[in-house]
Amino acid sequence: MRAPRFALGSALCFVALAVSPARAADELPRRTTGLALTPTQLVASVGLPDLFGPEDRERLTSGFVTRVLLRVALQEEGTAEPVALAFQRTEIVYDIWDERFRLRVTRGAGPDVHLEARTPDEAIARATSLWQLPVADAARLRPGATYVLAFRGDLNPISDELMADVRRWIVQPARGERRIGTGDSFFGSFVSFFVNPRMDDSERQLRFLSQRFDPRQVRALTPPGDRR
Amino acid sequence: MLAGPRGARAQEAVATPDTPSTDTRDDDETTAPAPEFVDPTFGPRYVIEDVVVRGNLRTKTALILAELGLAPGDTVVASDPRVDAARFRLLALGHFLDARLSVERGKQRGGVVLLVEVEERGTFVINELYPSTSAATAFWGGADVSDTNFLGRGVNLGGGFVASTKPLVVGAERGLGLRLHGSLPERQGPFGFGLAATALYNDGSEFYRQSGADGDADPGRFIAANVRRAGGDVGATRTLTRAWRASFDLRGESLSAALPATRLRTLPGGTTTPIDFDVQGGDSRVATAALTLDYDTRSDPVLPRSGARVVATLEGAPKPVSSYGFAKALVQASIYAKMPHGHALGLHLYGGAILGDAPYFDEFYIGDLNVLLPRRALGMSFSTLPSHNLLRTSIAGHRYDDYAGRVLVEYAIPIWRRRGFVYGGEAFAAAGILGMTSDGDPAVTSWRTLPVDLTGDLGLRLDTYIGIFTISIANALSRSSF
Numbered sequence: 001m002r003a004p005r006f007a008l009g010s011a012l013c014f015v016a017l018a019v020s021p022a023r024a025a026d027e028l029p030r031r032t033t034g035l036a037l038t039p040t041q042l043v044a045s046v047g048l049p050d051l052f053g054p055e056d057r058e059r060l061t062s063g064f065v066t067r068v069l070l071r072v073a074l075q076e077e078g079t080a081e082p083v084a085l086a087f088q089r090t091e092i093v094y095d096i097w098d099e100r101f102r103l104r105v106t107r108g109a110g111p112d113v114h115l116e117a118r119t120p121d122e123a124i125a126r127a128t129s130l131w132q133l134p135v136a137d138a139a140r141l142r143p144g145a146t147y148v149l150a151f152r153g154d155l156n157p158i159s160d161e162l163m164a165d166v167r168r169w170i171v172q173p174a175r176g177e178r179r180i181g182t183g184d185s186f187f188g189s190f191v192s193f194f195v196n197p198r199m200d201d202s203e204r205q206l207r208f209l210s211q212r213f214d215p216r217q218v219r220a221l222t223p224p225g226d227r228r
Numbered sequence: 229m230l231a232g233p234r235g236a237r238a239q240e241a242v243a244t245p246d247t248p249s250t251d252t253r254d255d256d257e258t259t260a261p262a263p264e265f266v267d268p269t270f271g272p273r274y275v276i277e278d279v280v281v282r283g284n285l286r287t288k289t290a291l292i293l294a295e296l297g298l299a300p301g302d303t304v305v306a307s308d309p310r311v312d313a314a315r316f317r318l319l320a321l322g323h324f325l326d327a328r329l330s331v332e333r334g335k336q337r338g339g340v341v342l343l344v345e346v347e348e349r350g351t352f353v354i355n356e357l358y359p360s361t362s363a364a365t366a367f368w369g370g371a372d373v374s375d376t377n378f379l380g381r382g383v384n385l386g387g388g389f390v391a392s393t394k395p396l397v398v399g400a401e402r403g404l405g406l407r408l409h410g411s412l413p414e415r416q417g418p419f420g421f422g423l424a425a426t427a428l429y430n431d432g433s434e435f436y437r438q439s440g441a442d443g444d445a446d447p448g449r450f451i452a453a454n455v456r457r458a459g460g461d462v463g464a465t466r467t468l469t470r471a472w473r474a475s476f477d478l479r480g481e482s483l484s485a486a487l488p489a490t491r492l493r494t495l496p497g498g499t500t501t502p503i504d505f506d507v508q509g510g511d512s513r514v515a516t517a518a519l520t521l522d523y524d525t526r527s528d529p530v531l532p533r534s535g536a537r538v539v540a541t542l543e544g545a546p547k548p549v550s551s552y553g554f555a556k557a558l559v560q561a562s563i564y565a566k567m568p569h570g571h572a573l574g575l576h577l578y579g580g581a582i583l584g585d586a587p588y589f590d591e592f593y594i595g596d597l598n599v600l601l602p603r604r605a606l607g608m609s610f611s612t613l614p615s616h617n618l619l620r621t622s623i624a625g626h627r628y629d630d631y632a633g634r635v636l637v638e639y640a641i642p643i644w645r646r647r648g649f650v651y652g653g654e655a656f657a658a659a660g661i662l663g664m665t666s667d668g669d670p671a672v673t674s675w676r677t678l679p680v681d682l683t684g685d686l687g688l689r690l691d692t693y694i695g696i697f698t699i700s701i702a703n704a705l706s707r708s709s710f
Contacts, residue, residue, distance in 0.1 A: 063331035063340065065307040080568075093271035095307040096333055096340070104270050160527065162316060165470065168529040169320040193354035193695040194376075196651070197325045218660055 022147040026030055033149055033210035036132065036221035042141060044072060044210070051126050051206045052154040053218065060101070060120045066092045067200070068127040069154045074136045077146040077212065090127040092117075103127060109135070128153065130171035132221075141215040154202035159195035167199045229469075246438075271306025274343045277334040283346040283536040286380040287323050290294040292344060295321060295415060302403045318334065318346065322376045325349040351377035353576060354695070356476045359389045360602055364435065364447040368392035368403065370605060390605040395433060397612065399488050400452035403432030404604035408580075422465035428456040428481070432608045434588055436503050439494045442625035445613045453505050457482045457607075458591070459514070475662035481514040483587070506588035506628060512551035514587060518543035526564060531642070531652050532690045536563040545586070553582030567639075574638035576660070582630040594623075594631035597662045599636075599702040613680045622670075623681040629664035636683070638661030643688070652691040656700075659684035 034045035038073075060066055068090040073082035091104045103115040117123035119168040135149065193205060278300055281289045293299070296314045304310060311329055318327035326347045331340035352375055359369040374386025380483040412423040412620035433452035440449035459481030467473045487509040492500040519542050525535035538561040547553035565573045580592055594615050595601040602611045614624040638658035644650050663680040672678050687700025 039401055059328065059330070062276070062328060062329070063272075063306060064311050091270050091307060095272055096331060097272070097337055097663065102271065158316075161470065162527075164527055164529075164535070166320050167314050168526070170322050194352075195349040196691070196695055197319075197349060220323070 010061055011224060016019075023189065028150070029208045031036055031151070031208040033102040033151075034132075035149075035210070035213055035218045037138050037218050037219050039135075039138070041134040042074070042136045042215070042218065044135050045129075045131050045133070046210070047125070047130070048151070048153040048206050049124055051128050051155055051204060053204060057120050057124065057157060060092060060123060061094045061096075063094060063096050066127075067156050069157050070128070070130055071152045071154075072133065072135055073131070073150045073152075074149050074201060075150055076142075077148060083140060083147070086133055086135045088130060088133060092123050092127055109187070138215075143216050144214060148211050148212050151206075151210070153209050155204040157202040158200075160201065163199055163201050165193070170199065170210060180209040237617075253355075261670065268305055269310050270340075270356050272325070272366060273303060273338070274331055274336055274340040276300050276336070276337045279344065281344045281346070284348065284380075286348055286351075287346070287529065291321075291380070291382050291416075292318065292346065296344065297445070297648050298342060318344075321382060322353055323382070331641075343433070351375055353386070354669075355386070356388070358605040360605070360610070362602060362613060362639050363401075363445055364397055364400075364450070364612040365395040365610035366393045368605060368608075368610045370405070372407065372606075374409075378410075382413055382416055384390070384409075384413075387560045388606055392608075392610050395435070395452065395610065395654065396436050396447040397433065397440075397450045397452045398448070398493045399454070400429075400433035400435070401454050403430075403608050403610060405432065406428045406607050407606055408570060414465065418465075420466065422467075422475075424463045424475075424477075424484075425460065425555060427460040428457065428607075430455070430606065430608055432610075434505075434507070434609065435612050436488075436505060437627075438490055438491055438503070440497050442622070443614055443617055446504070448610050449589045451488045451490050451634055453507060454486045455507055458482050463518075471525045472521050472558070473524070475520045477517045477518045477520070477521070479514065483512045483514065485509050496664045506586070506591060508551055508587075512587075514547040514552055514590070515550040516543050516546060516590075519529065526562075529694055530652050532564045532574070533564075533570070534564050538562065545584070552585050552587050552590075554586040554590070556580065556582045556586060556590060558628055563696045570642050572640045572654075574636075574640065574658075576634070576636035576638060576658075578632070578634040578636075578662075580632050584632070588628045590606075591628040591630060592664060593627075594627055594664060597632055597634050597664065598681060599658075600683055600686050600705045602675060618682040619680060620676065621680055622677050623664070626664040626679050630666040630680075632664045634683070635660040638685075640689075648694045650690055654689050655687070656689055657684070 031046060036043050051068065056066075069087060070086065070089070071087045074084045075082050086108055088105065088107045090106075093103055094101050101117040101120070103117060103123060103126055105113045105126070106116060115126055117126055141147065251375040276298060277294060277296065278416040279296065281292050282294060295317050296367055297310060297317065298304065298314055311459030315327050324346045328345045330345070332343060334340045352370060352373065354373050358371065360366050368390060370388065370390030372386065374384055376384045378385040386409055388405075388407040388409075390403070394400065394402045403499060406429040407425070407426060409426040412422060414420055414422040414694055416425045424596060432595050435450040435452055435455050437449060438451040440446060447564045459479065461477050461479035463477035465475040485505075485507045487505055491503055493503050494500050505603055521540045523536065523538040526532040526537050527534045540559045541557070543556045545552055545554050559577070561577040563575045567573050578597065582591060584627075589607050593604055593609060595603050595609060596610065598615050600616060601613055602609070614627070617624045636658050638656055640654045640656040642652070642654045643710070644653040660683050661680055662680070665679050668679060669679070685700050685702035687698060689702070690697045690699070
């Protein structure tokens, strides 16, 4: 009676894994973030240069656009929903004739800002630095409450639909070959072996949390920080 | 400084600090929808003078160039979405781990050489393994394998086999099933159609109860008809939209069946009733035409969190072209919904009906419905196990039927994400109810006479570098079906 024993083992395994508290969100690293309050807004400053690996740095000179999306969520401790969200997106392209990098940076609904960089490192620094990014209206912060900023950086983000399509084609390479009929597995097969490249919703991701903070302890910034 | 209107503006309303989004991605702390980069005007404009492909050791350069969608003479901007599209079309071939596009200076300013660098992946795929055992058949095993890039031409060619020991059922013989299948993707097929063909050969036994109660799986209570099937099908597939795909298949088979001398079943009360073998003795043939529609919007084919997949097939076998005249409709659907904490709820529906006189292998089989029973391997069944009959109904007497339905509810809890060898894994639990019947079955007079049963599963589903694995109670029970 091997099967019932296996079934019992599987059930115990399921329960153990299901109740395990370890989740990716709980293991995010902390990164010290510069925080300040202008008369109207909470602003944050932090760098994410490690969003680029060595290969990504090399690919900056491909002649095609490299995209960087930095997202920030303000969360009040003990609540699931974010209080506010903000993002900055940057496009970098290397001009193979002028031999310099051109950047276009956009913050939220703000205007596009065009910049230039002479080296890959300079381009990366400009694309991955958040300098006094407005995150939330100061009026929305409750004095005495504890907040944290959750950061996520994405290199060349891919739309959910496109990613699903590519995943589907890779996982089911014999597309169109067989229709599902009686006798074929629809609910799930036991095993399928193939080289399965990982497809995430961006080429590279970086996530971390700021230090916890109480709005009363955030330094005031006067006059308001310059906006790039 | 200011660019013109951009498509991403539409999303800014939910992504700015003043208007927090209520969208909560599974395990994403930022919970913000990703603003899209859709402005194709940023960066220099290039005229492609030449295209150079590198890194393709097996795959033909012509195949890559055909998939690229960019050719000498074309003009592209550095942020042109066609560049990304070309990269993902190459990845979607399934032949490459990675594909990269870049440009080098051409002969004159503005002119470029487009470099396409690919990193090939192994394209040998094990689609299915069939090792199992049952009280009736000591062992059956086999595999279905494919090369998805045969001779580097993007052709999918593969085969499968299953073989069994001699079953303990009276008159049964060792089983052998063979398949040879190939397909041509749509981009390489005529008029944009994908083509597929399968050749099949099955030589084995089908089991029929000759005595004993419905729930008695003792192989000694069964007799066997030996059936040889040879034939195949050809089909054409066309992707209609991102979510919809249609296919049309023609199938032809030649059958040779040797029915047992015993044609009566002795019921527990001592009376007898004719056995319906659902196959004609001697030589016969099956010829069908089938239309299939496939709708797929799942967020992920392995560990879906949202979306749906619906596959509907309508198949007809006209007489006298076919010895068996029947029409068969089958709908299978899976619908997924996000739940809190990254969990997912799945609803799996299965429903089918056959009108007319279909051979047993085209009928609905209890093992294909009840995930706790052995499924057929290449269309052959090797077990006499009836449904577990957890509701104490009449389901145990149903092995092949003309009408079938199943509703399964599945709850999935993510366990791993983006860690090393195992990309993703989830624990899942599923429970559902199934039912089968045929014209001529006894009338339903009470709950006990309703041919329904419970089914379910519990286990782990893993998405790894070397493929997809499901480790579950159903797999254990259905592959060791004592």
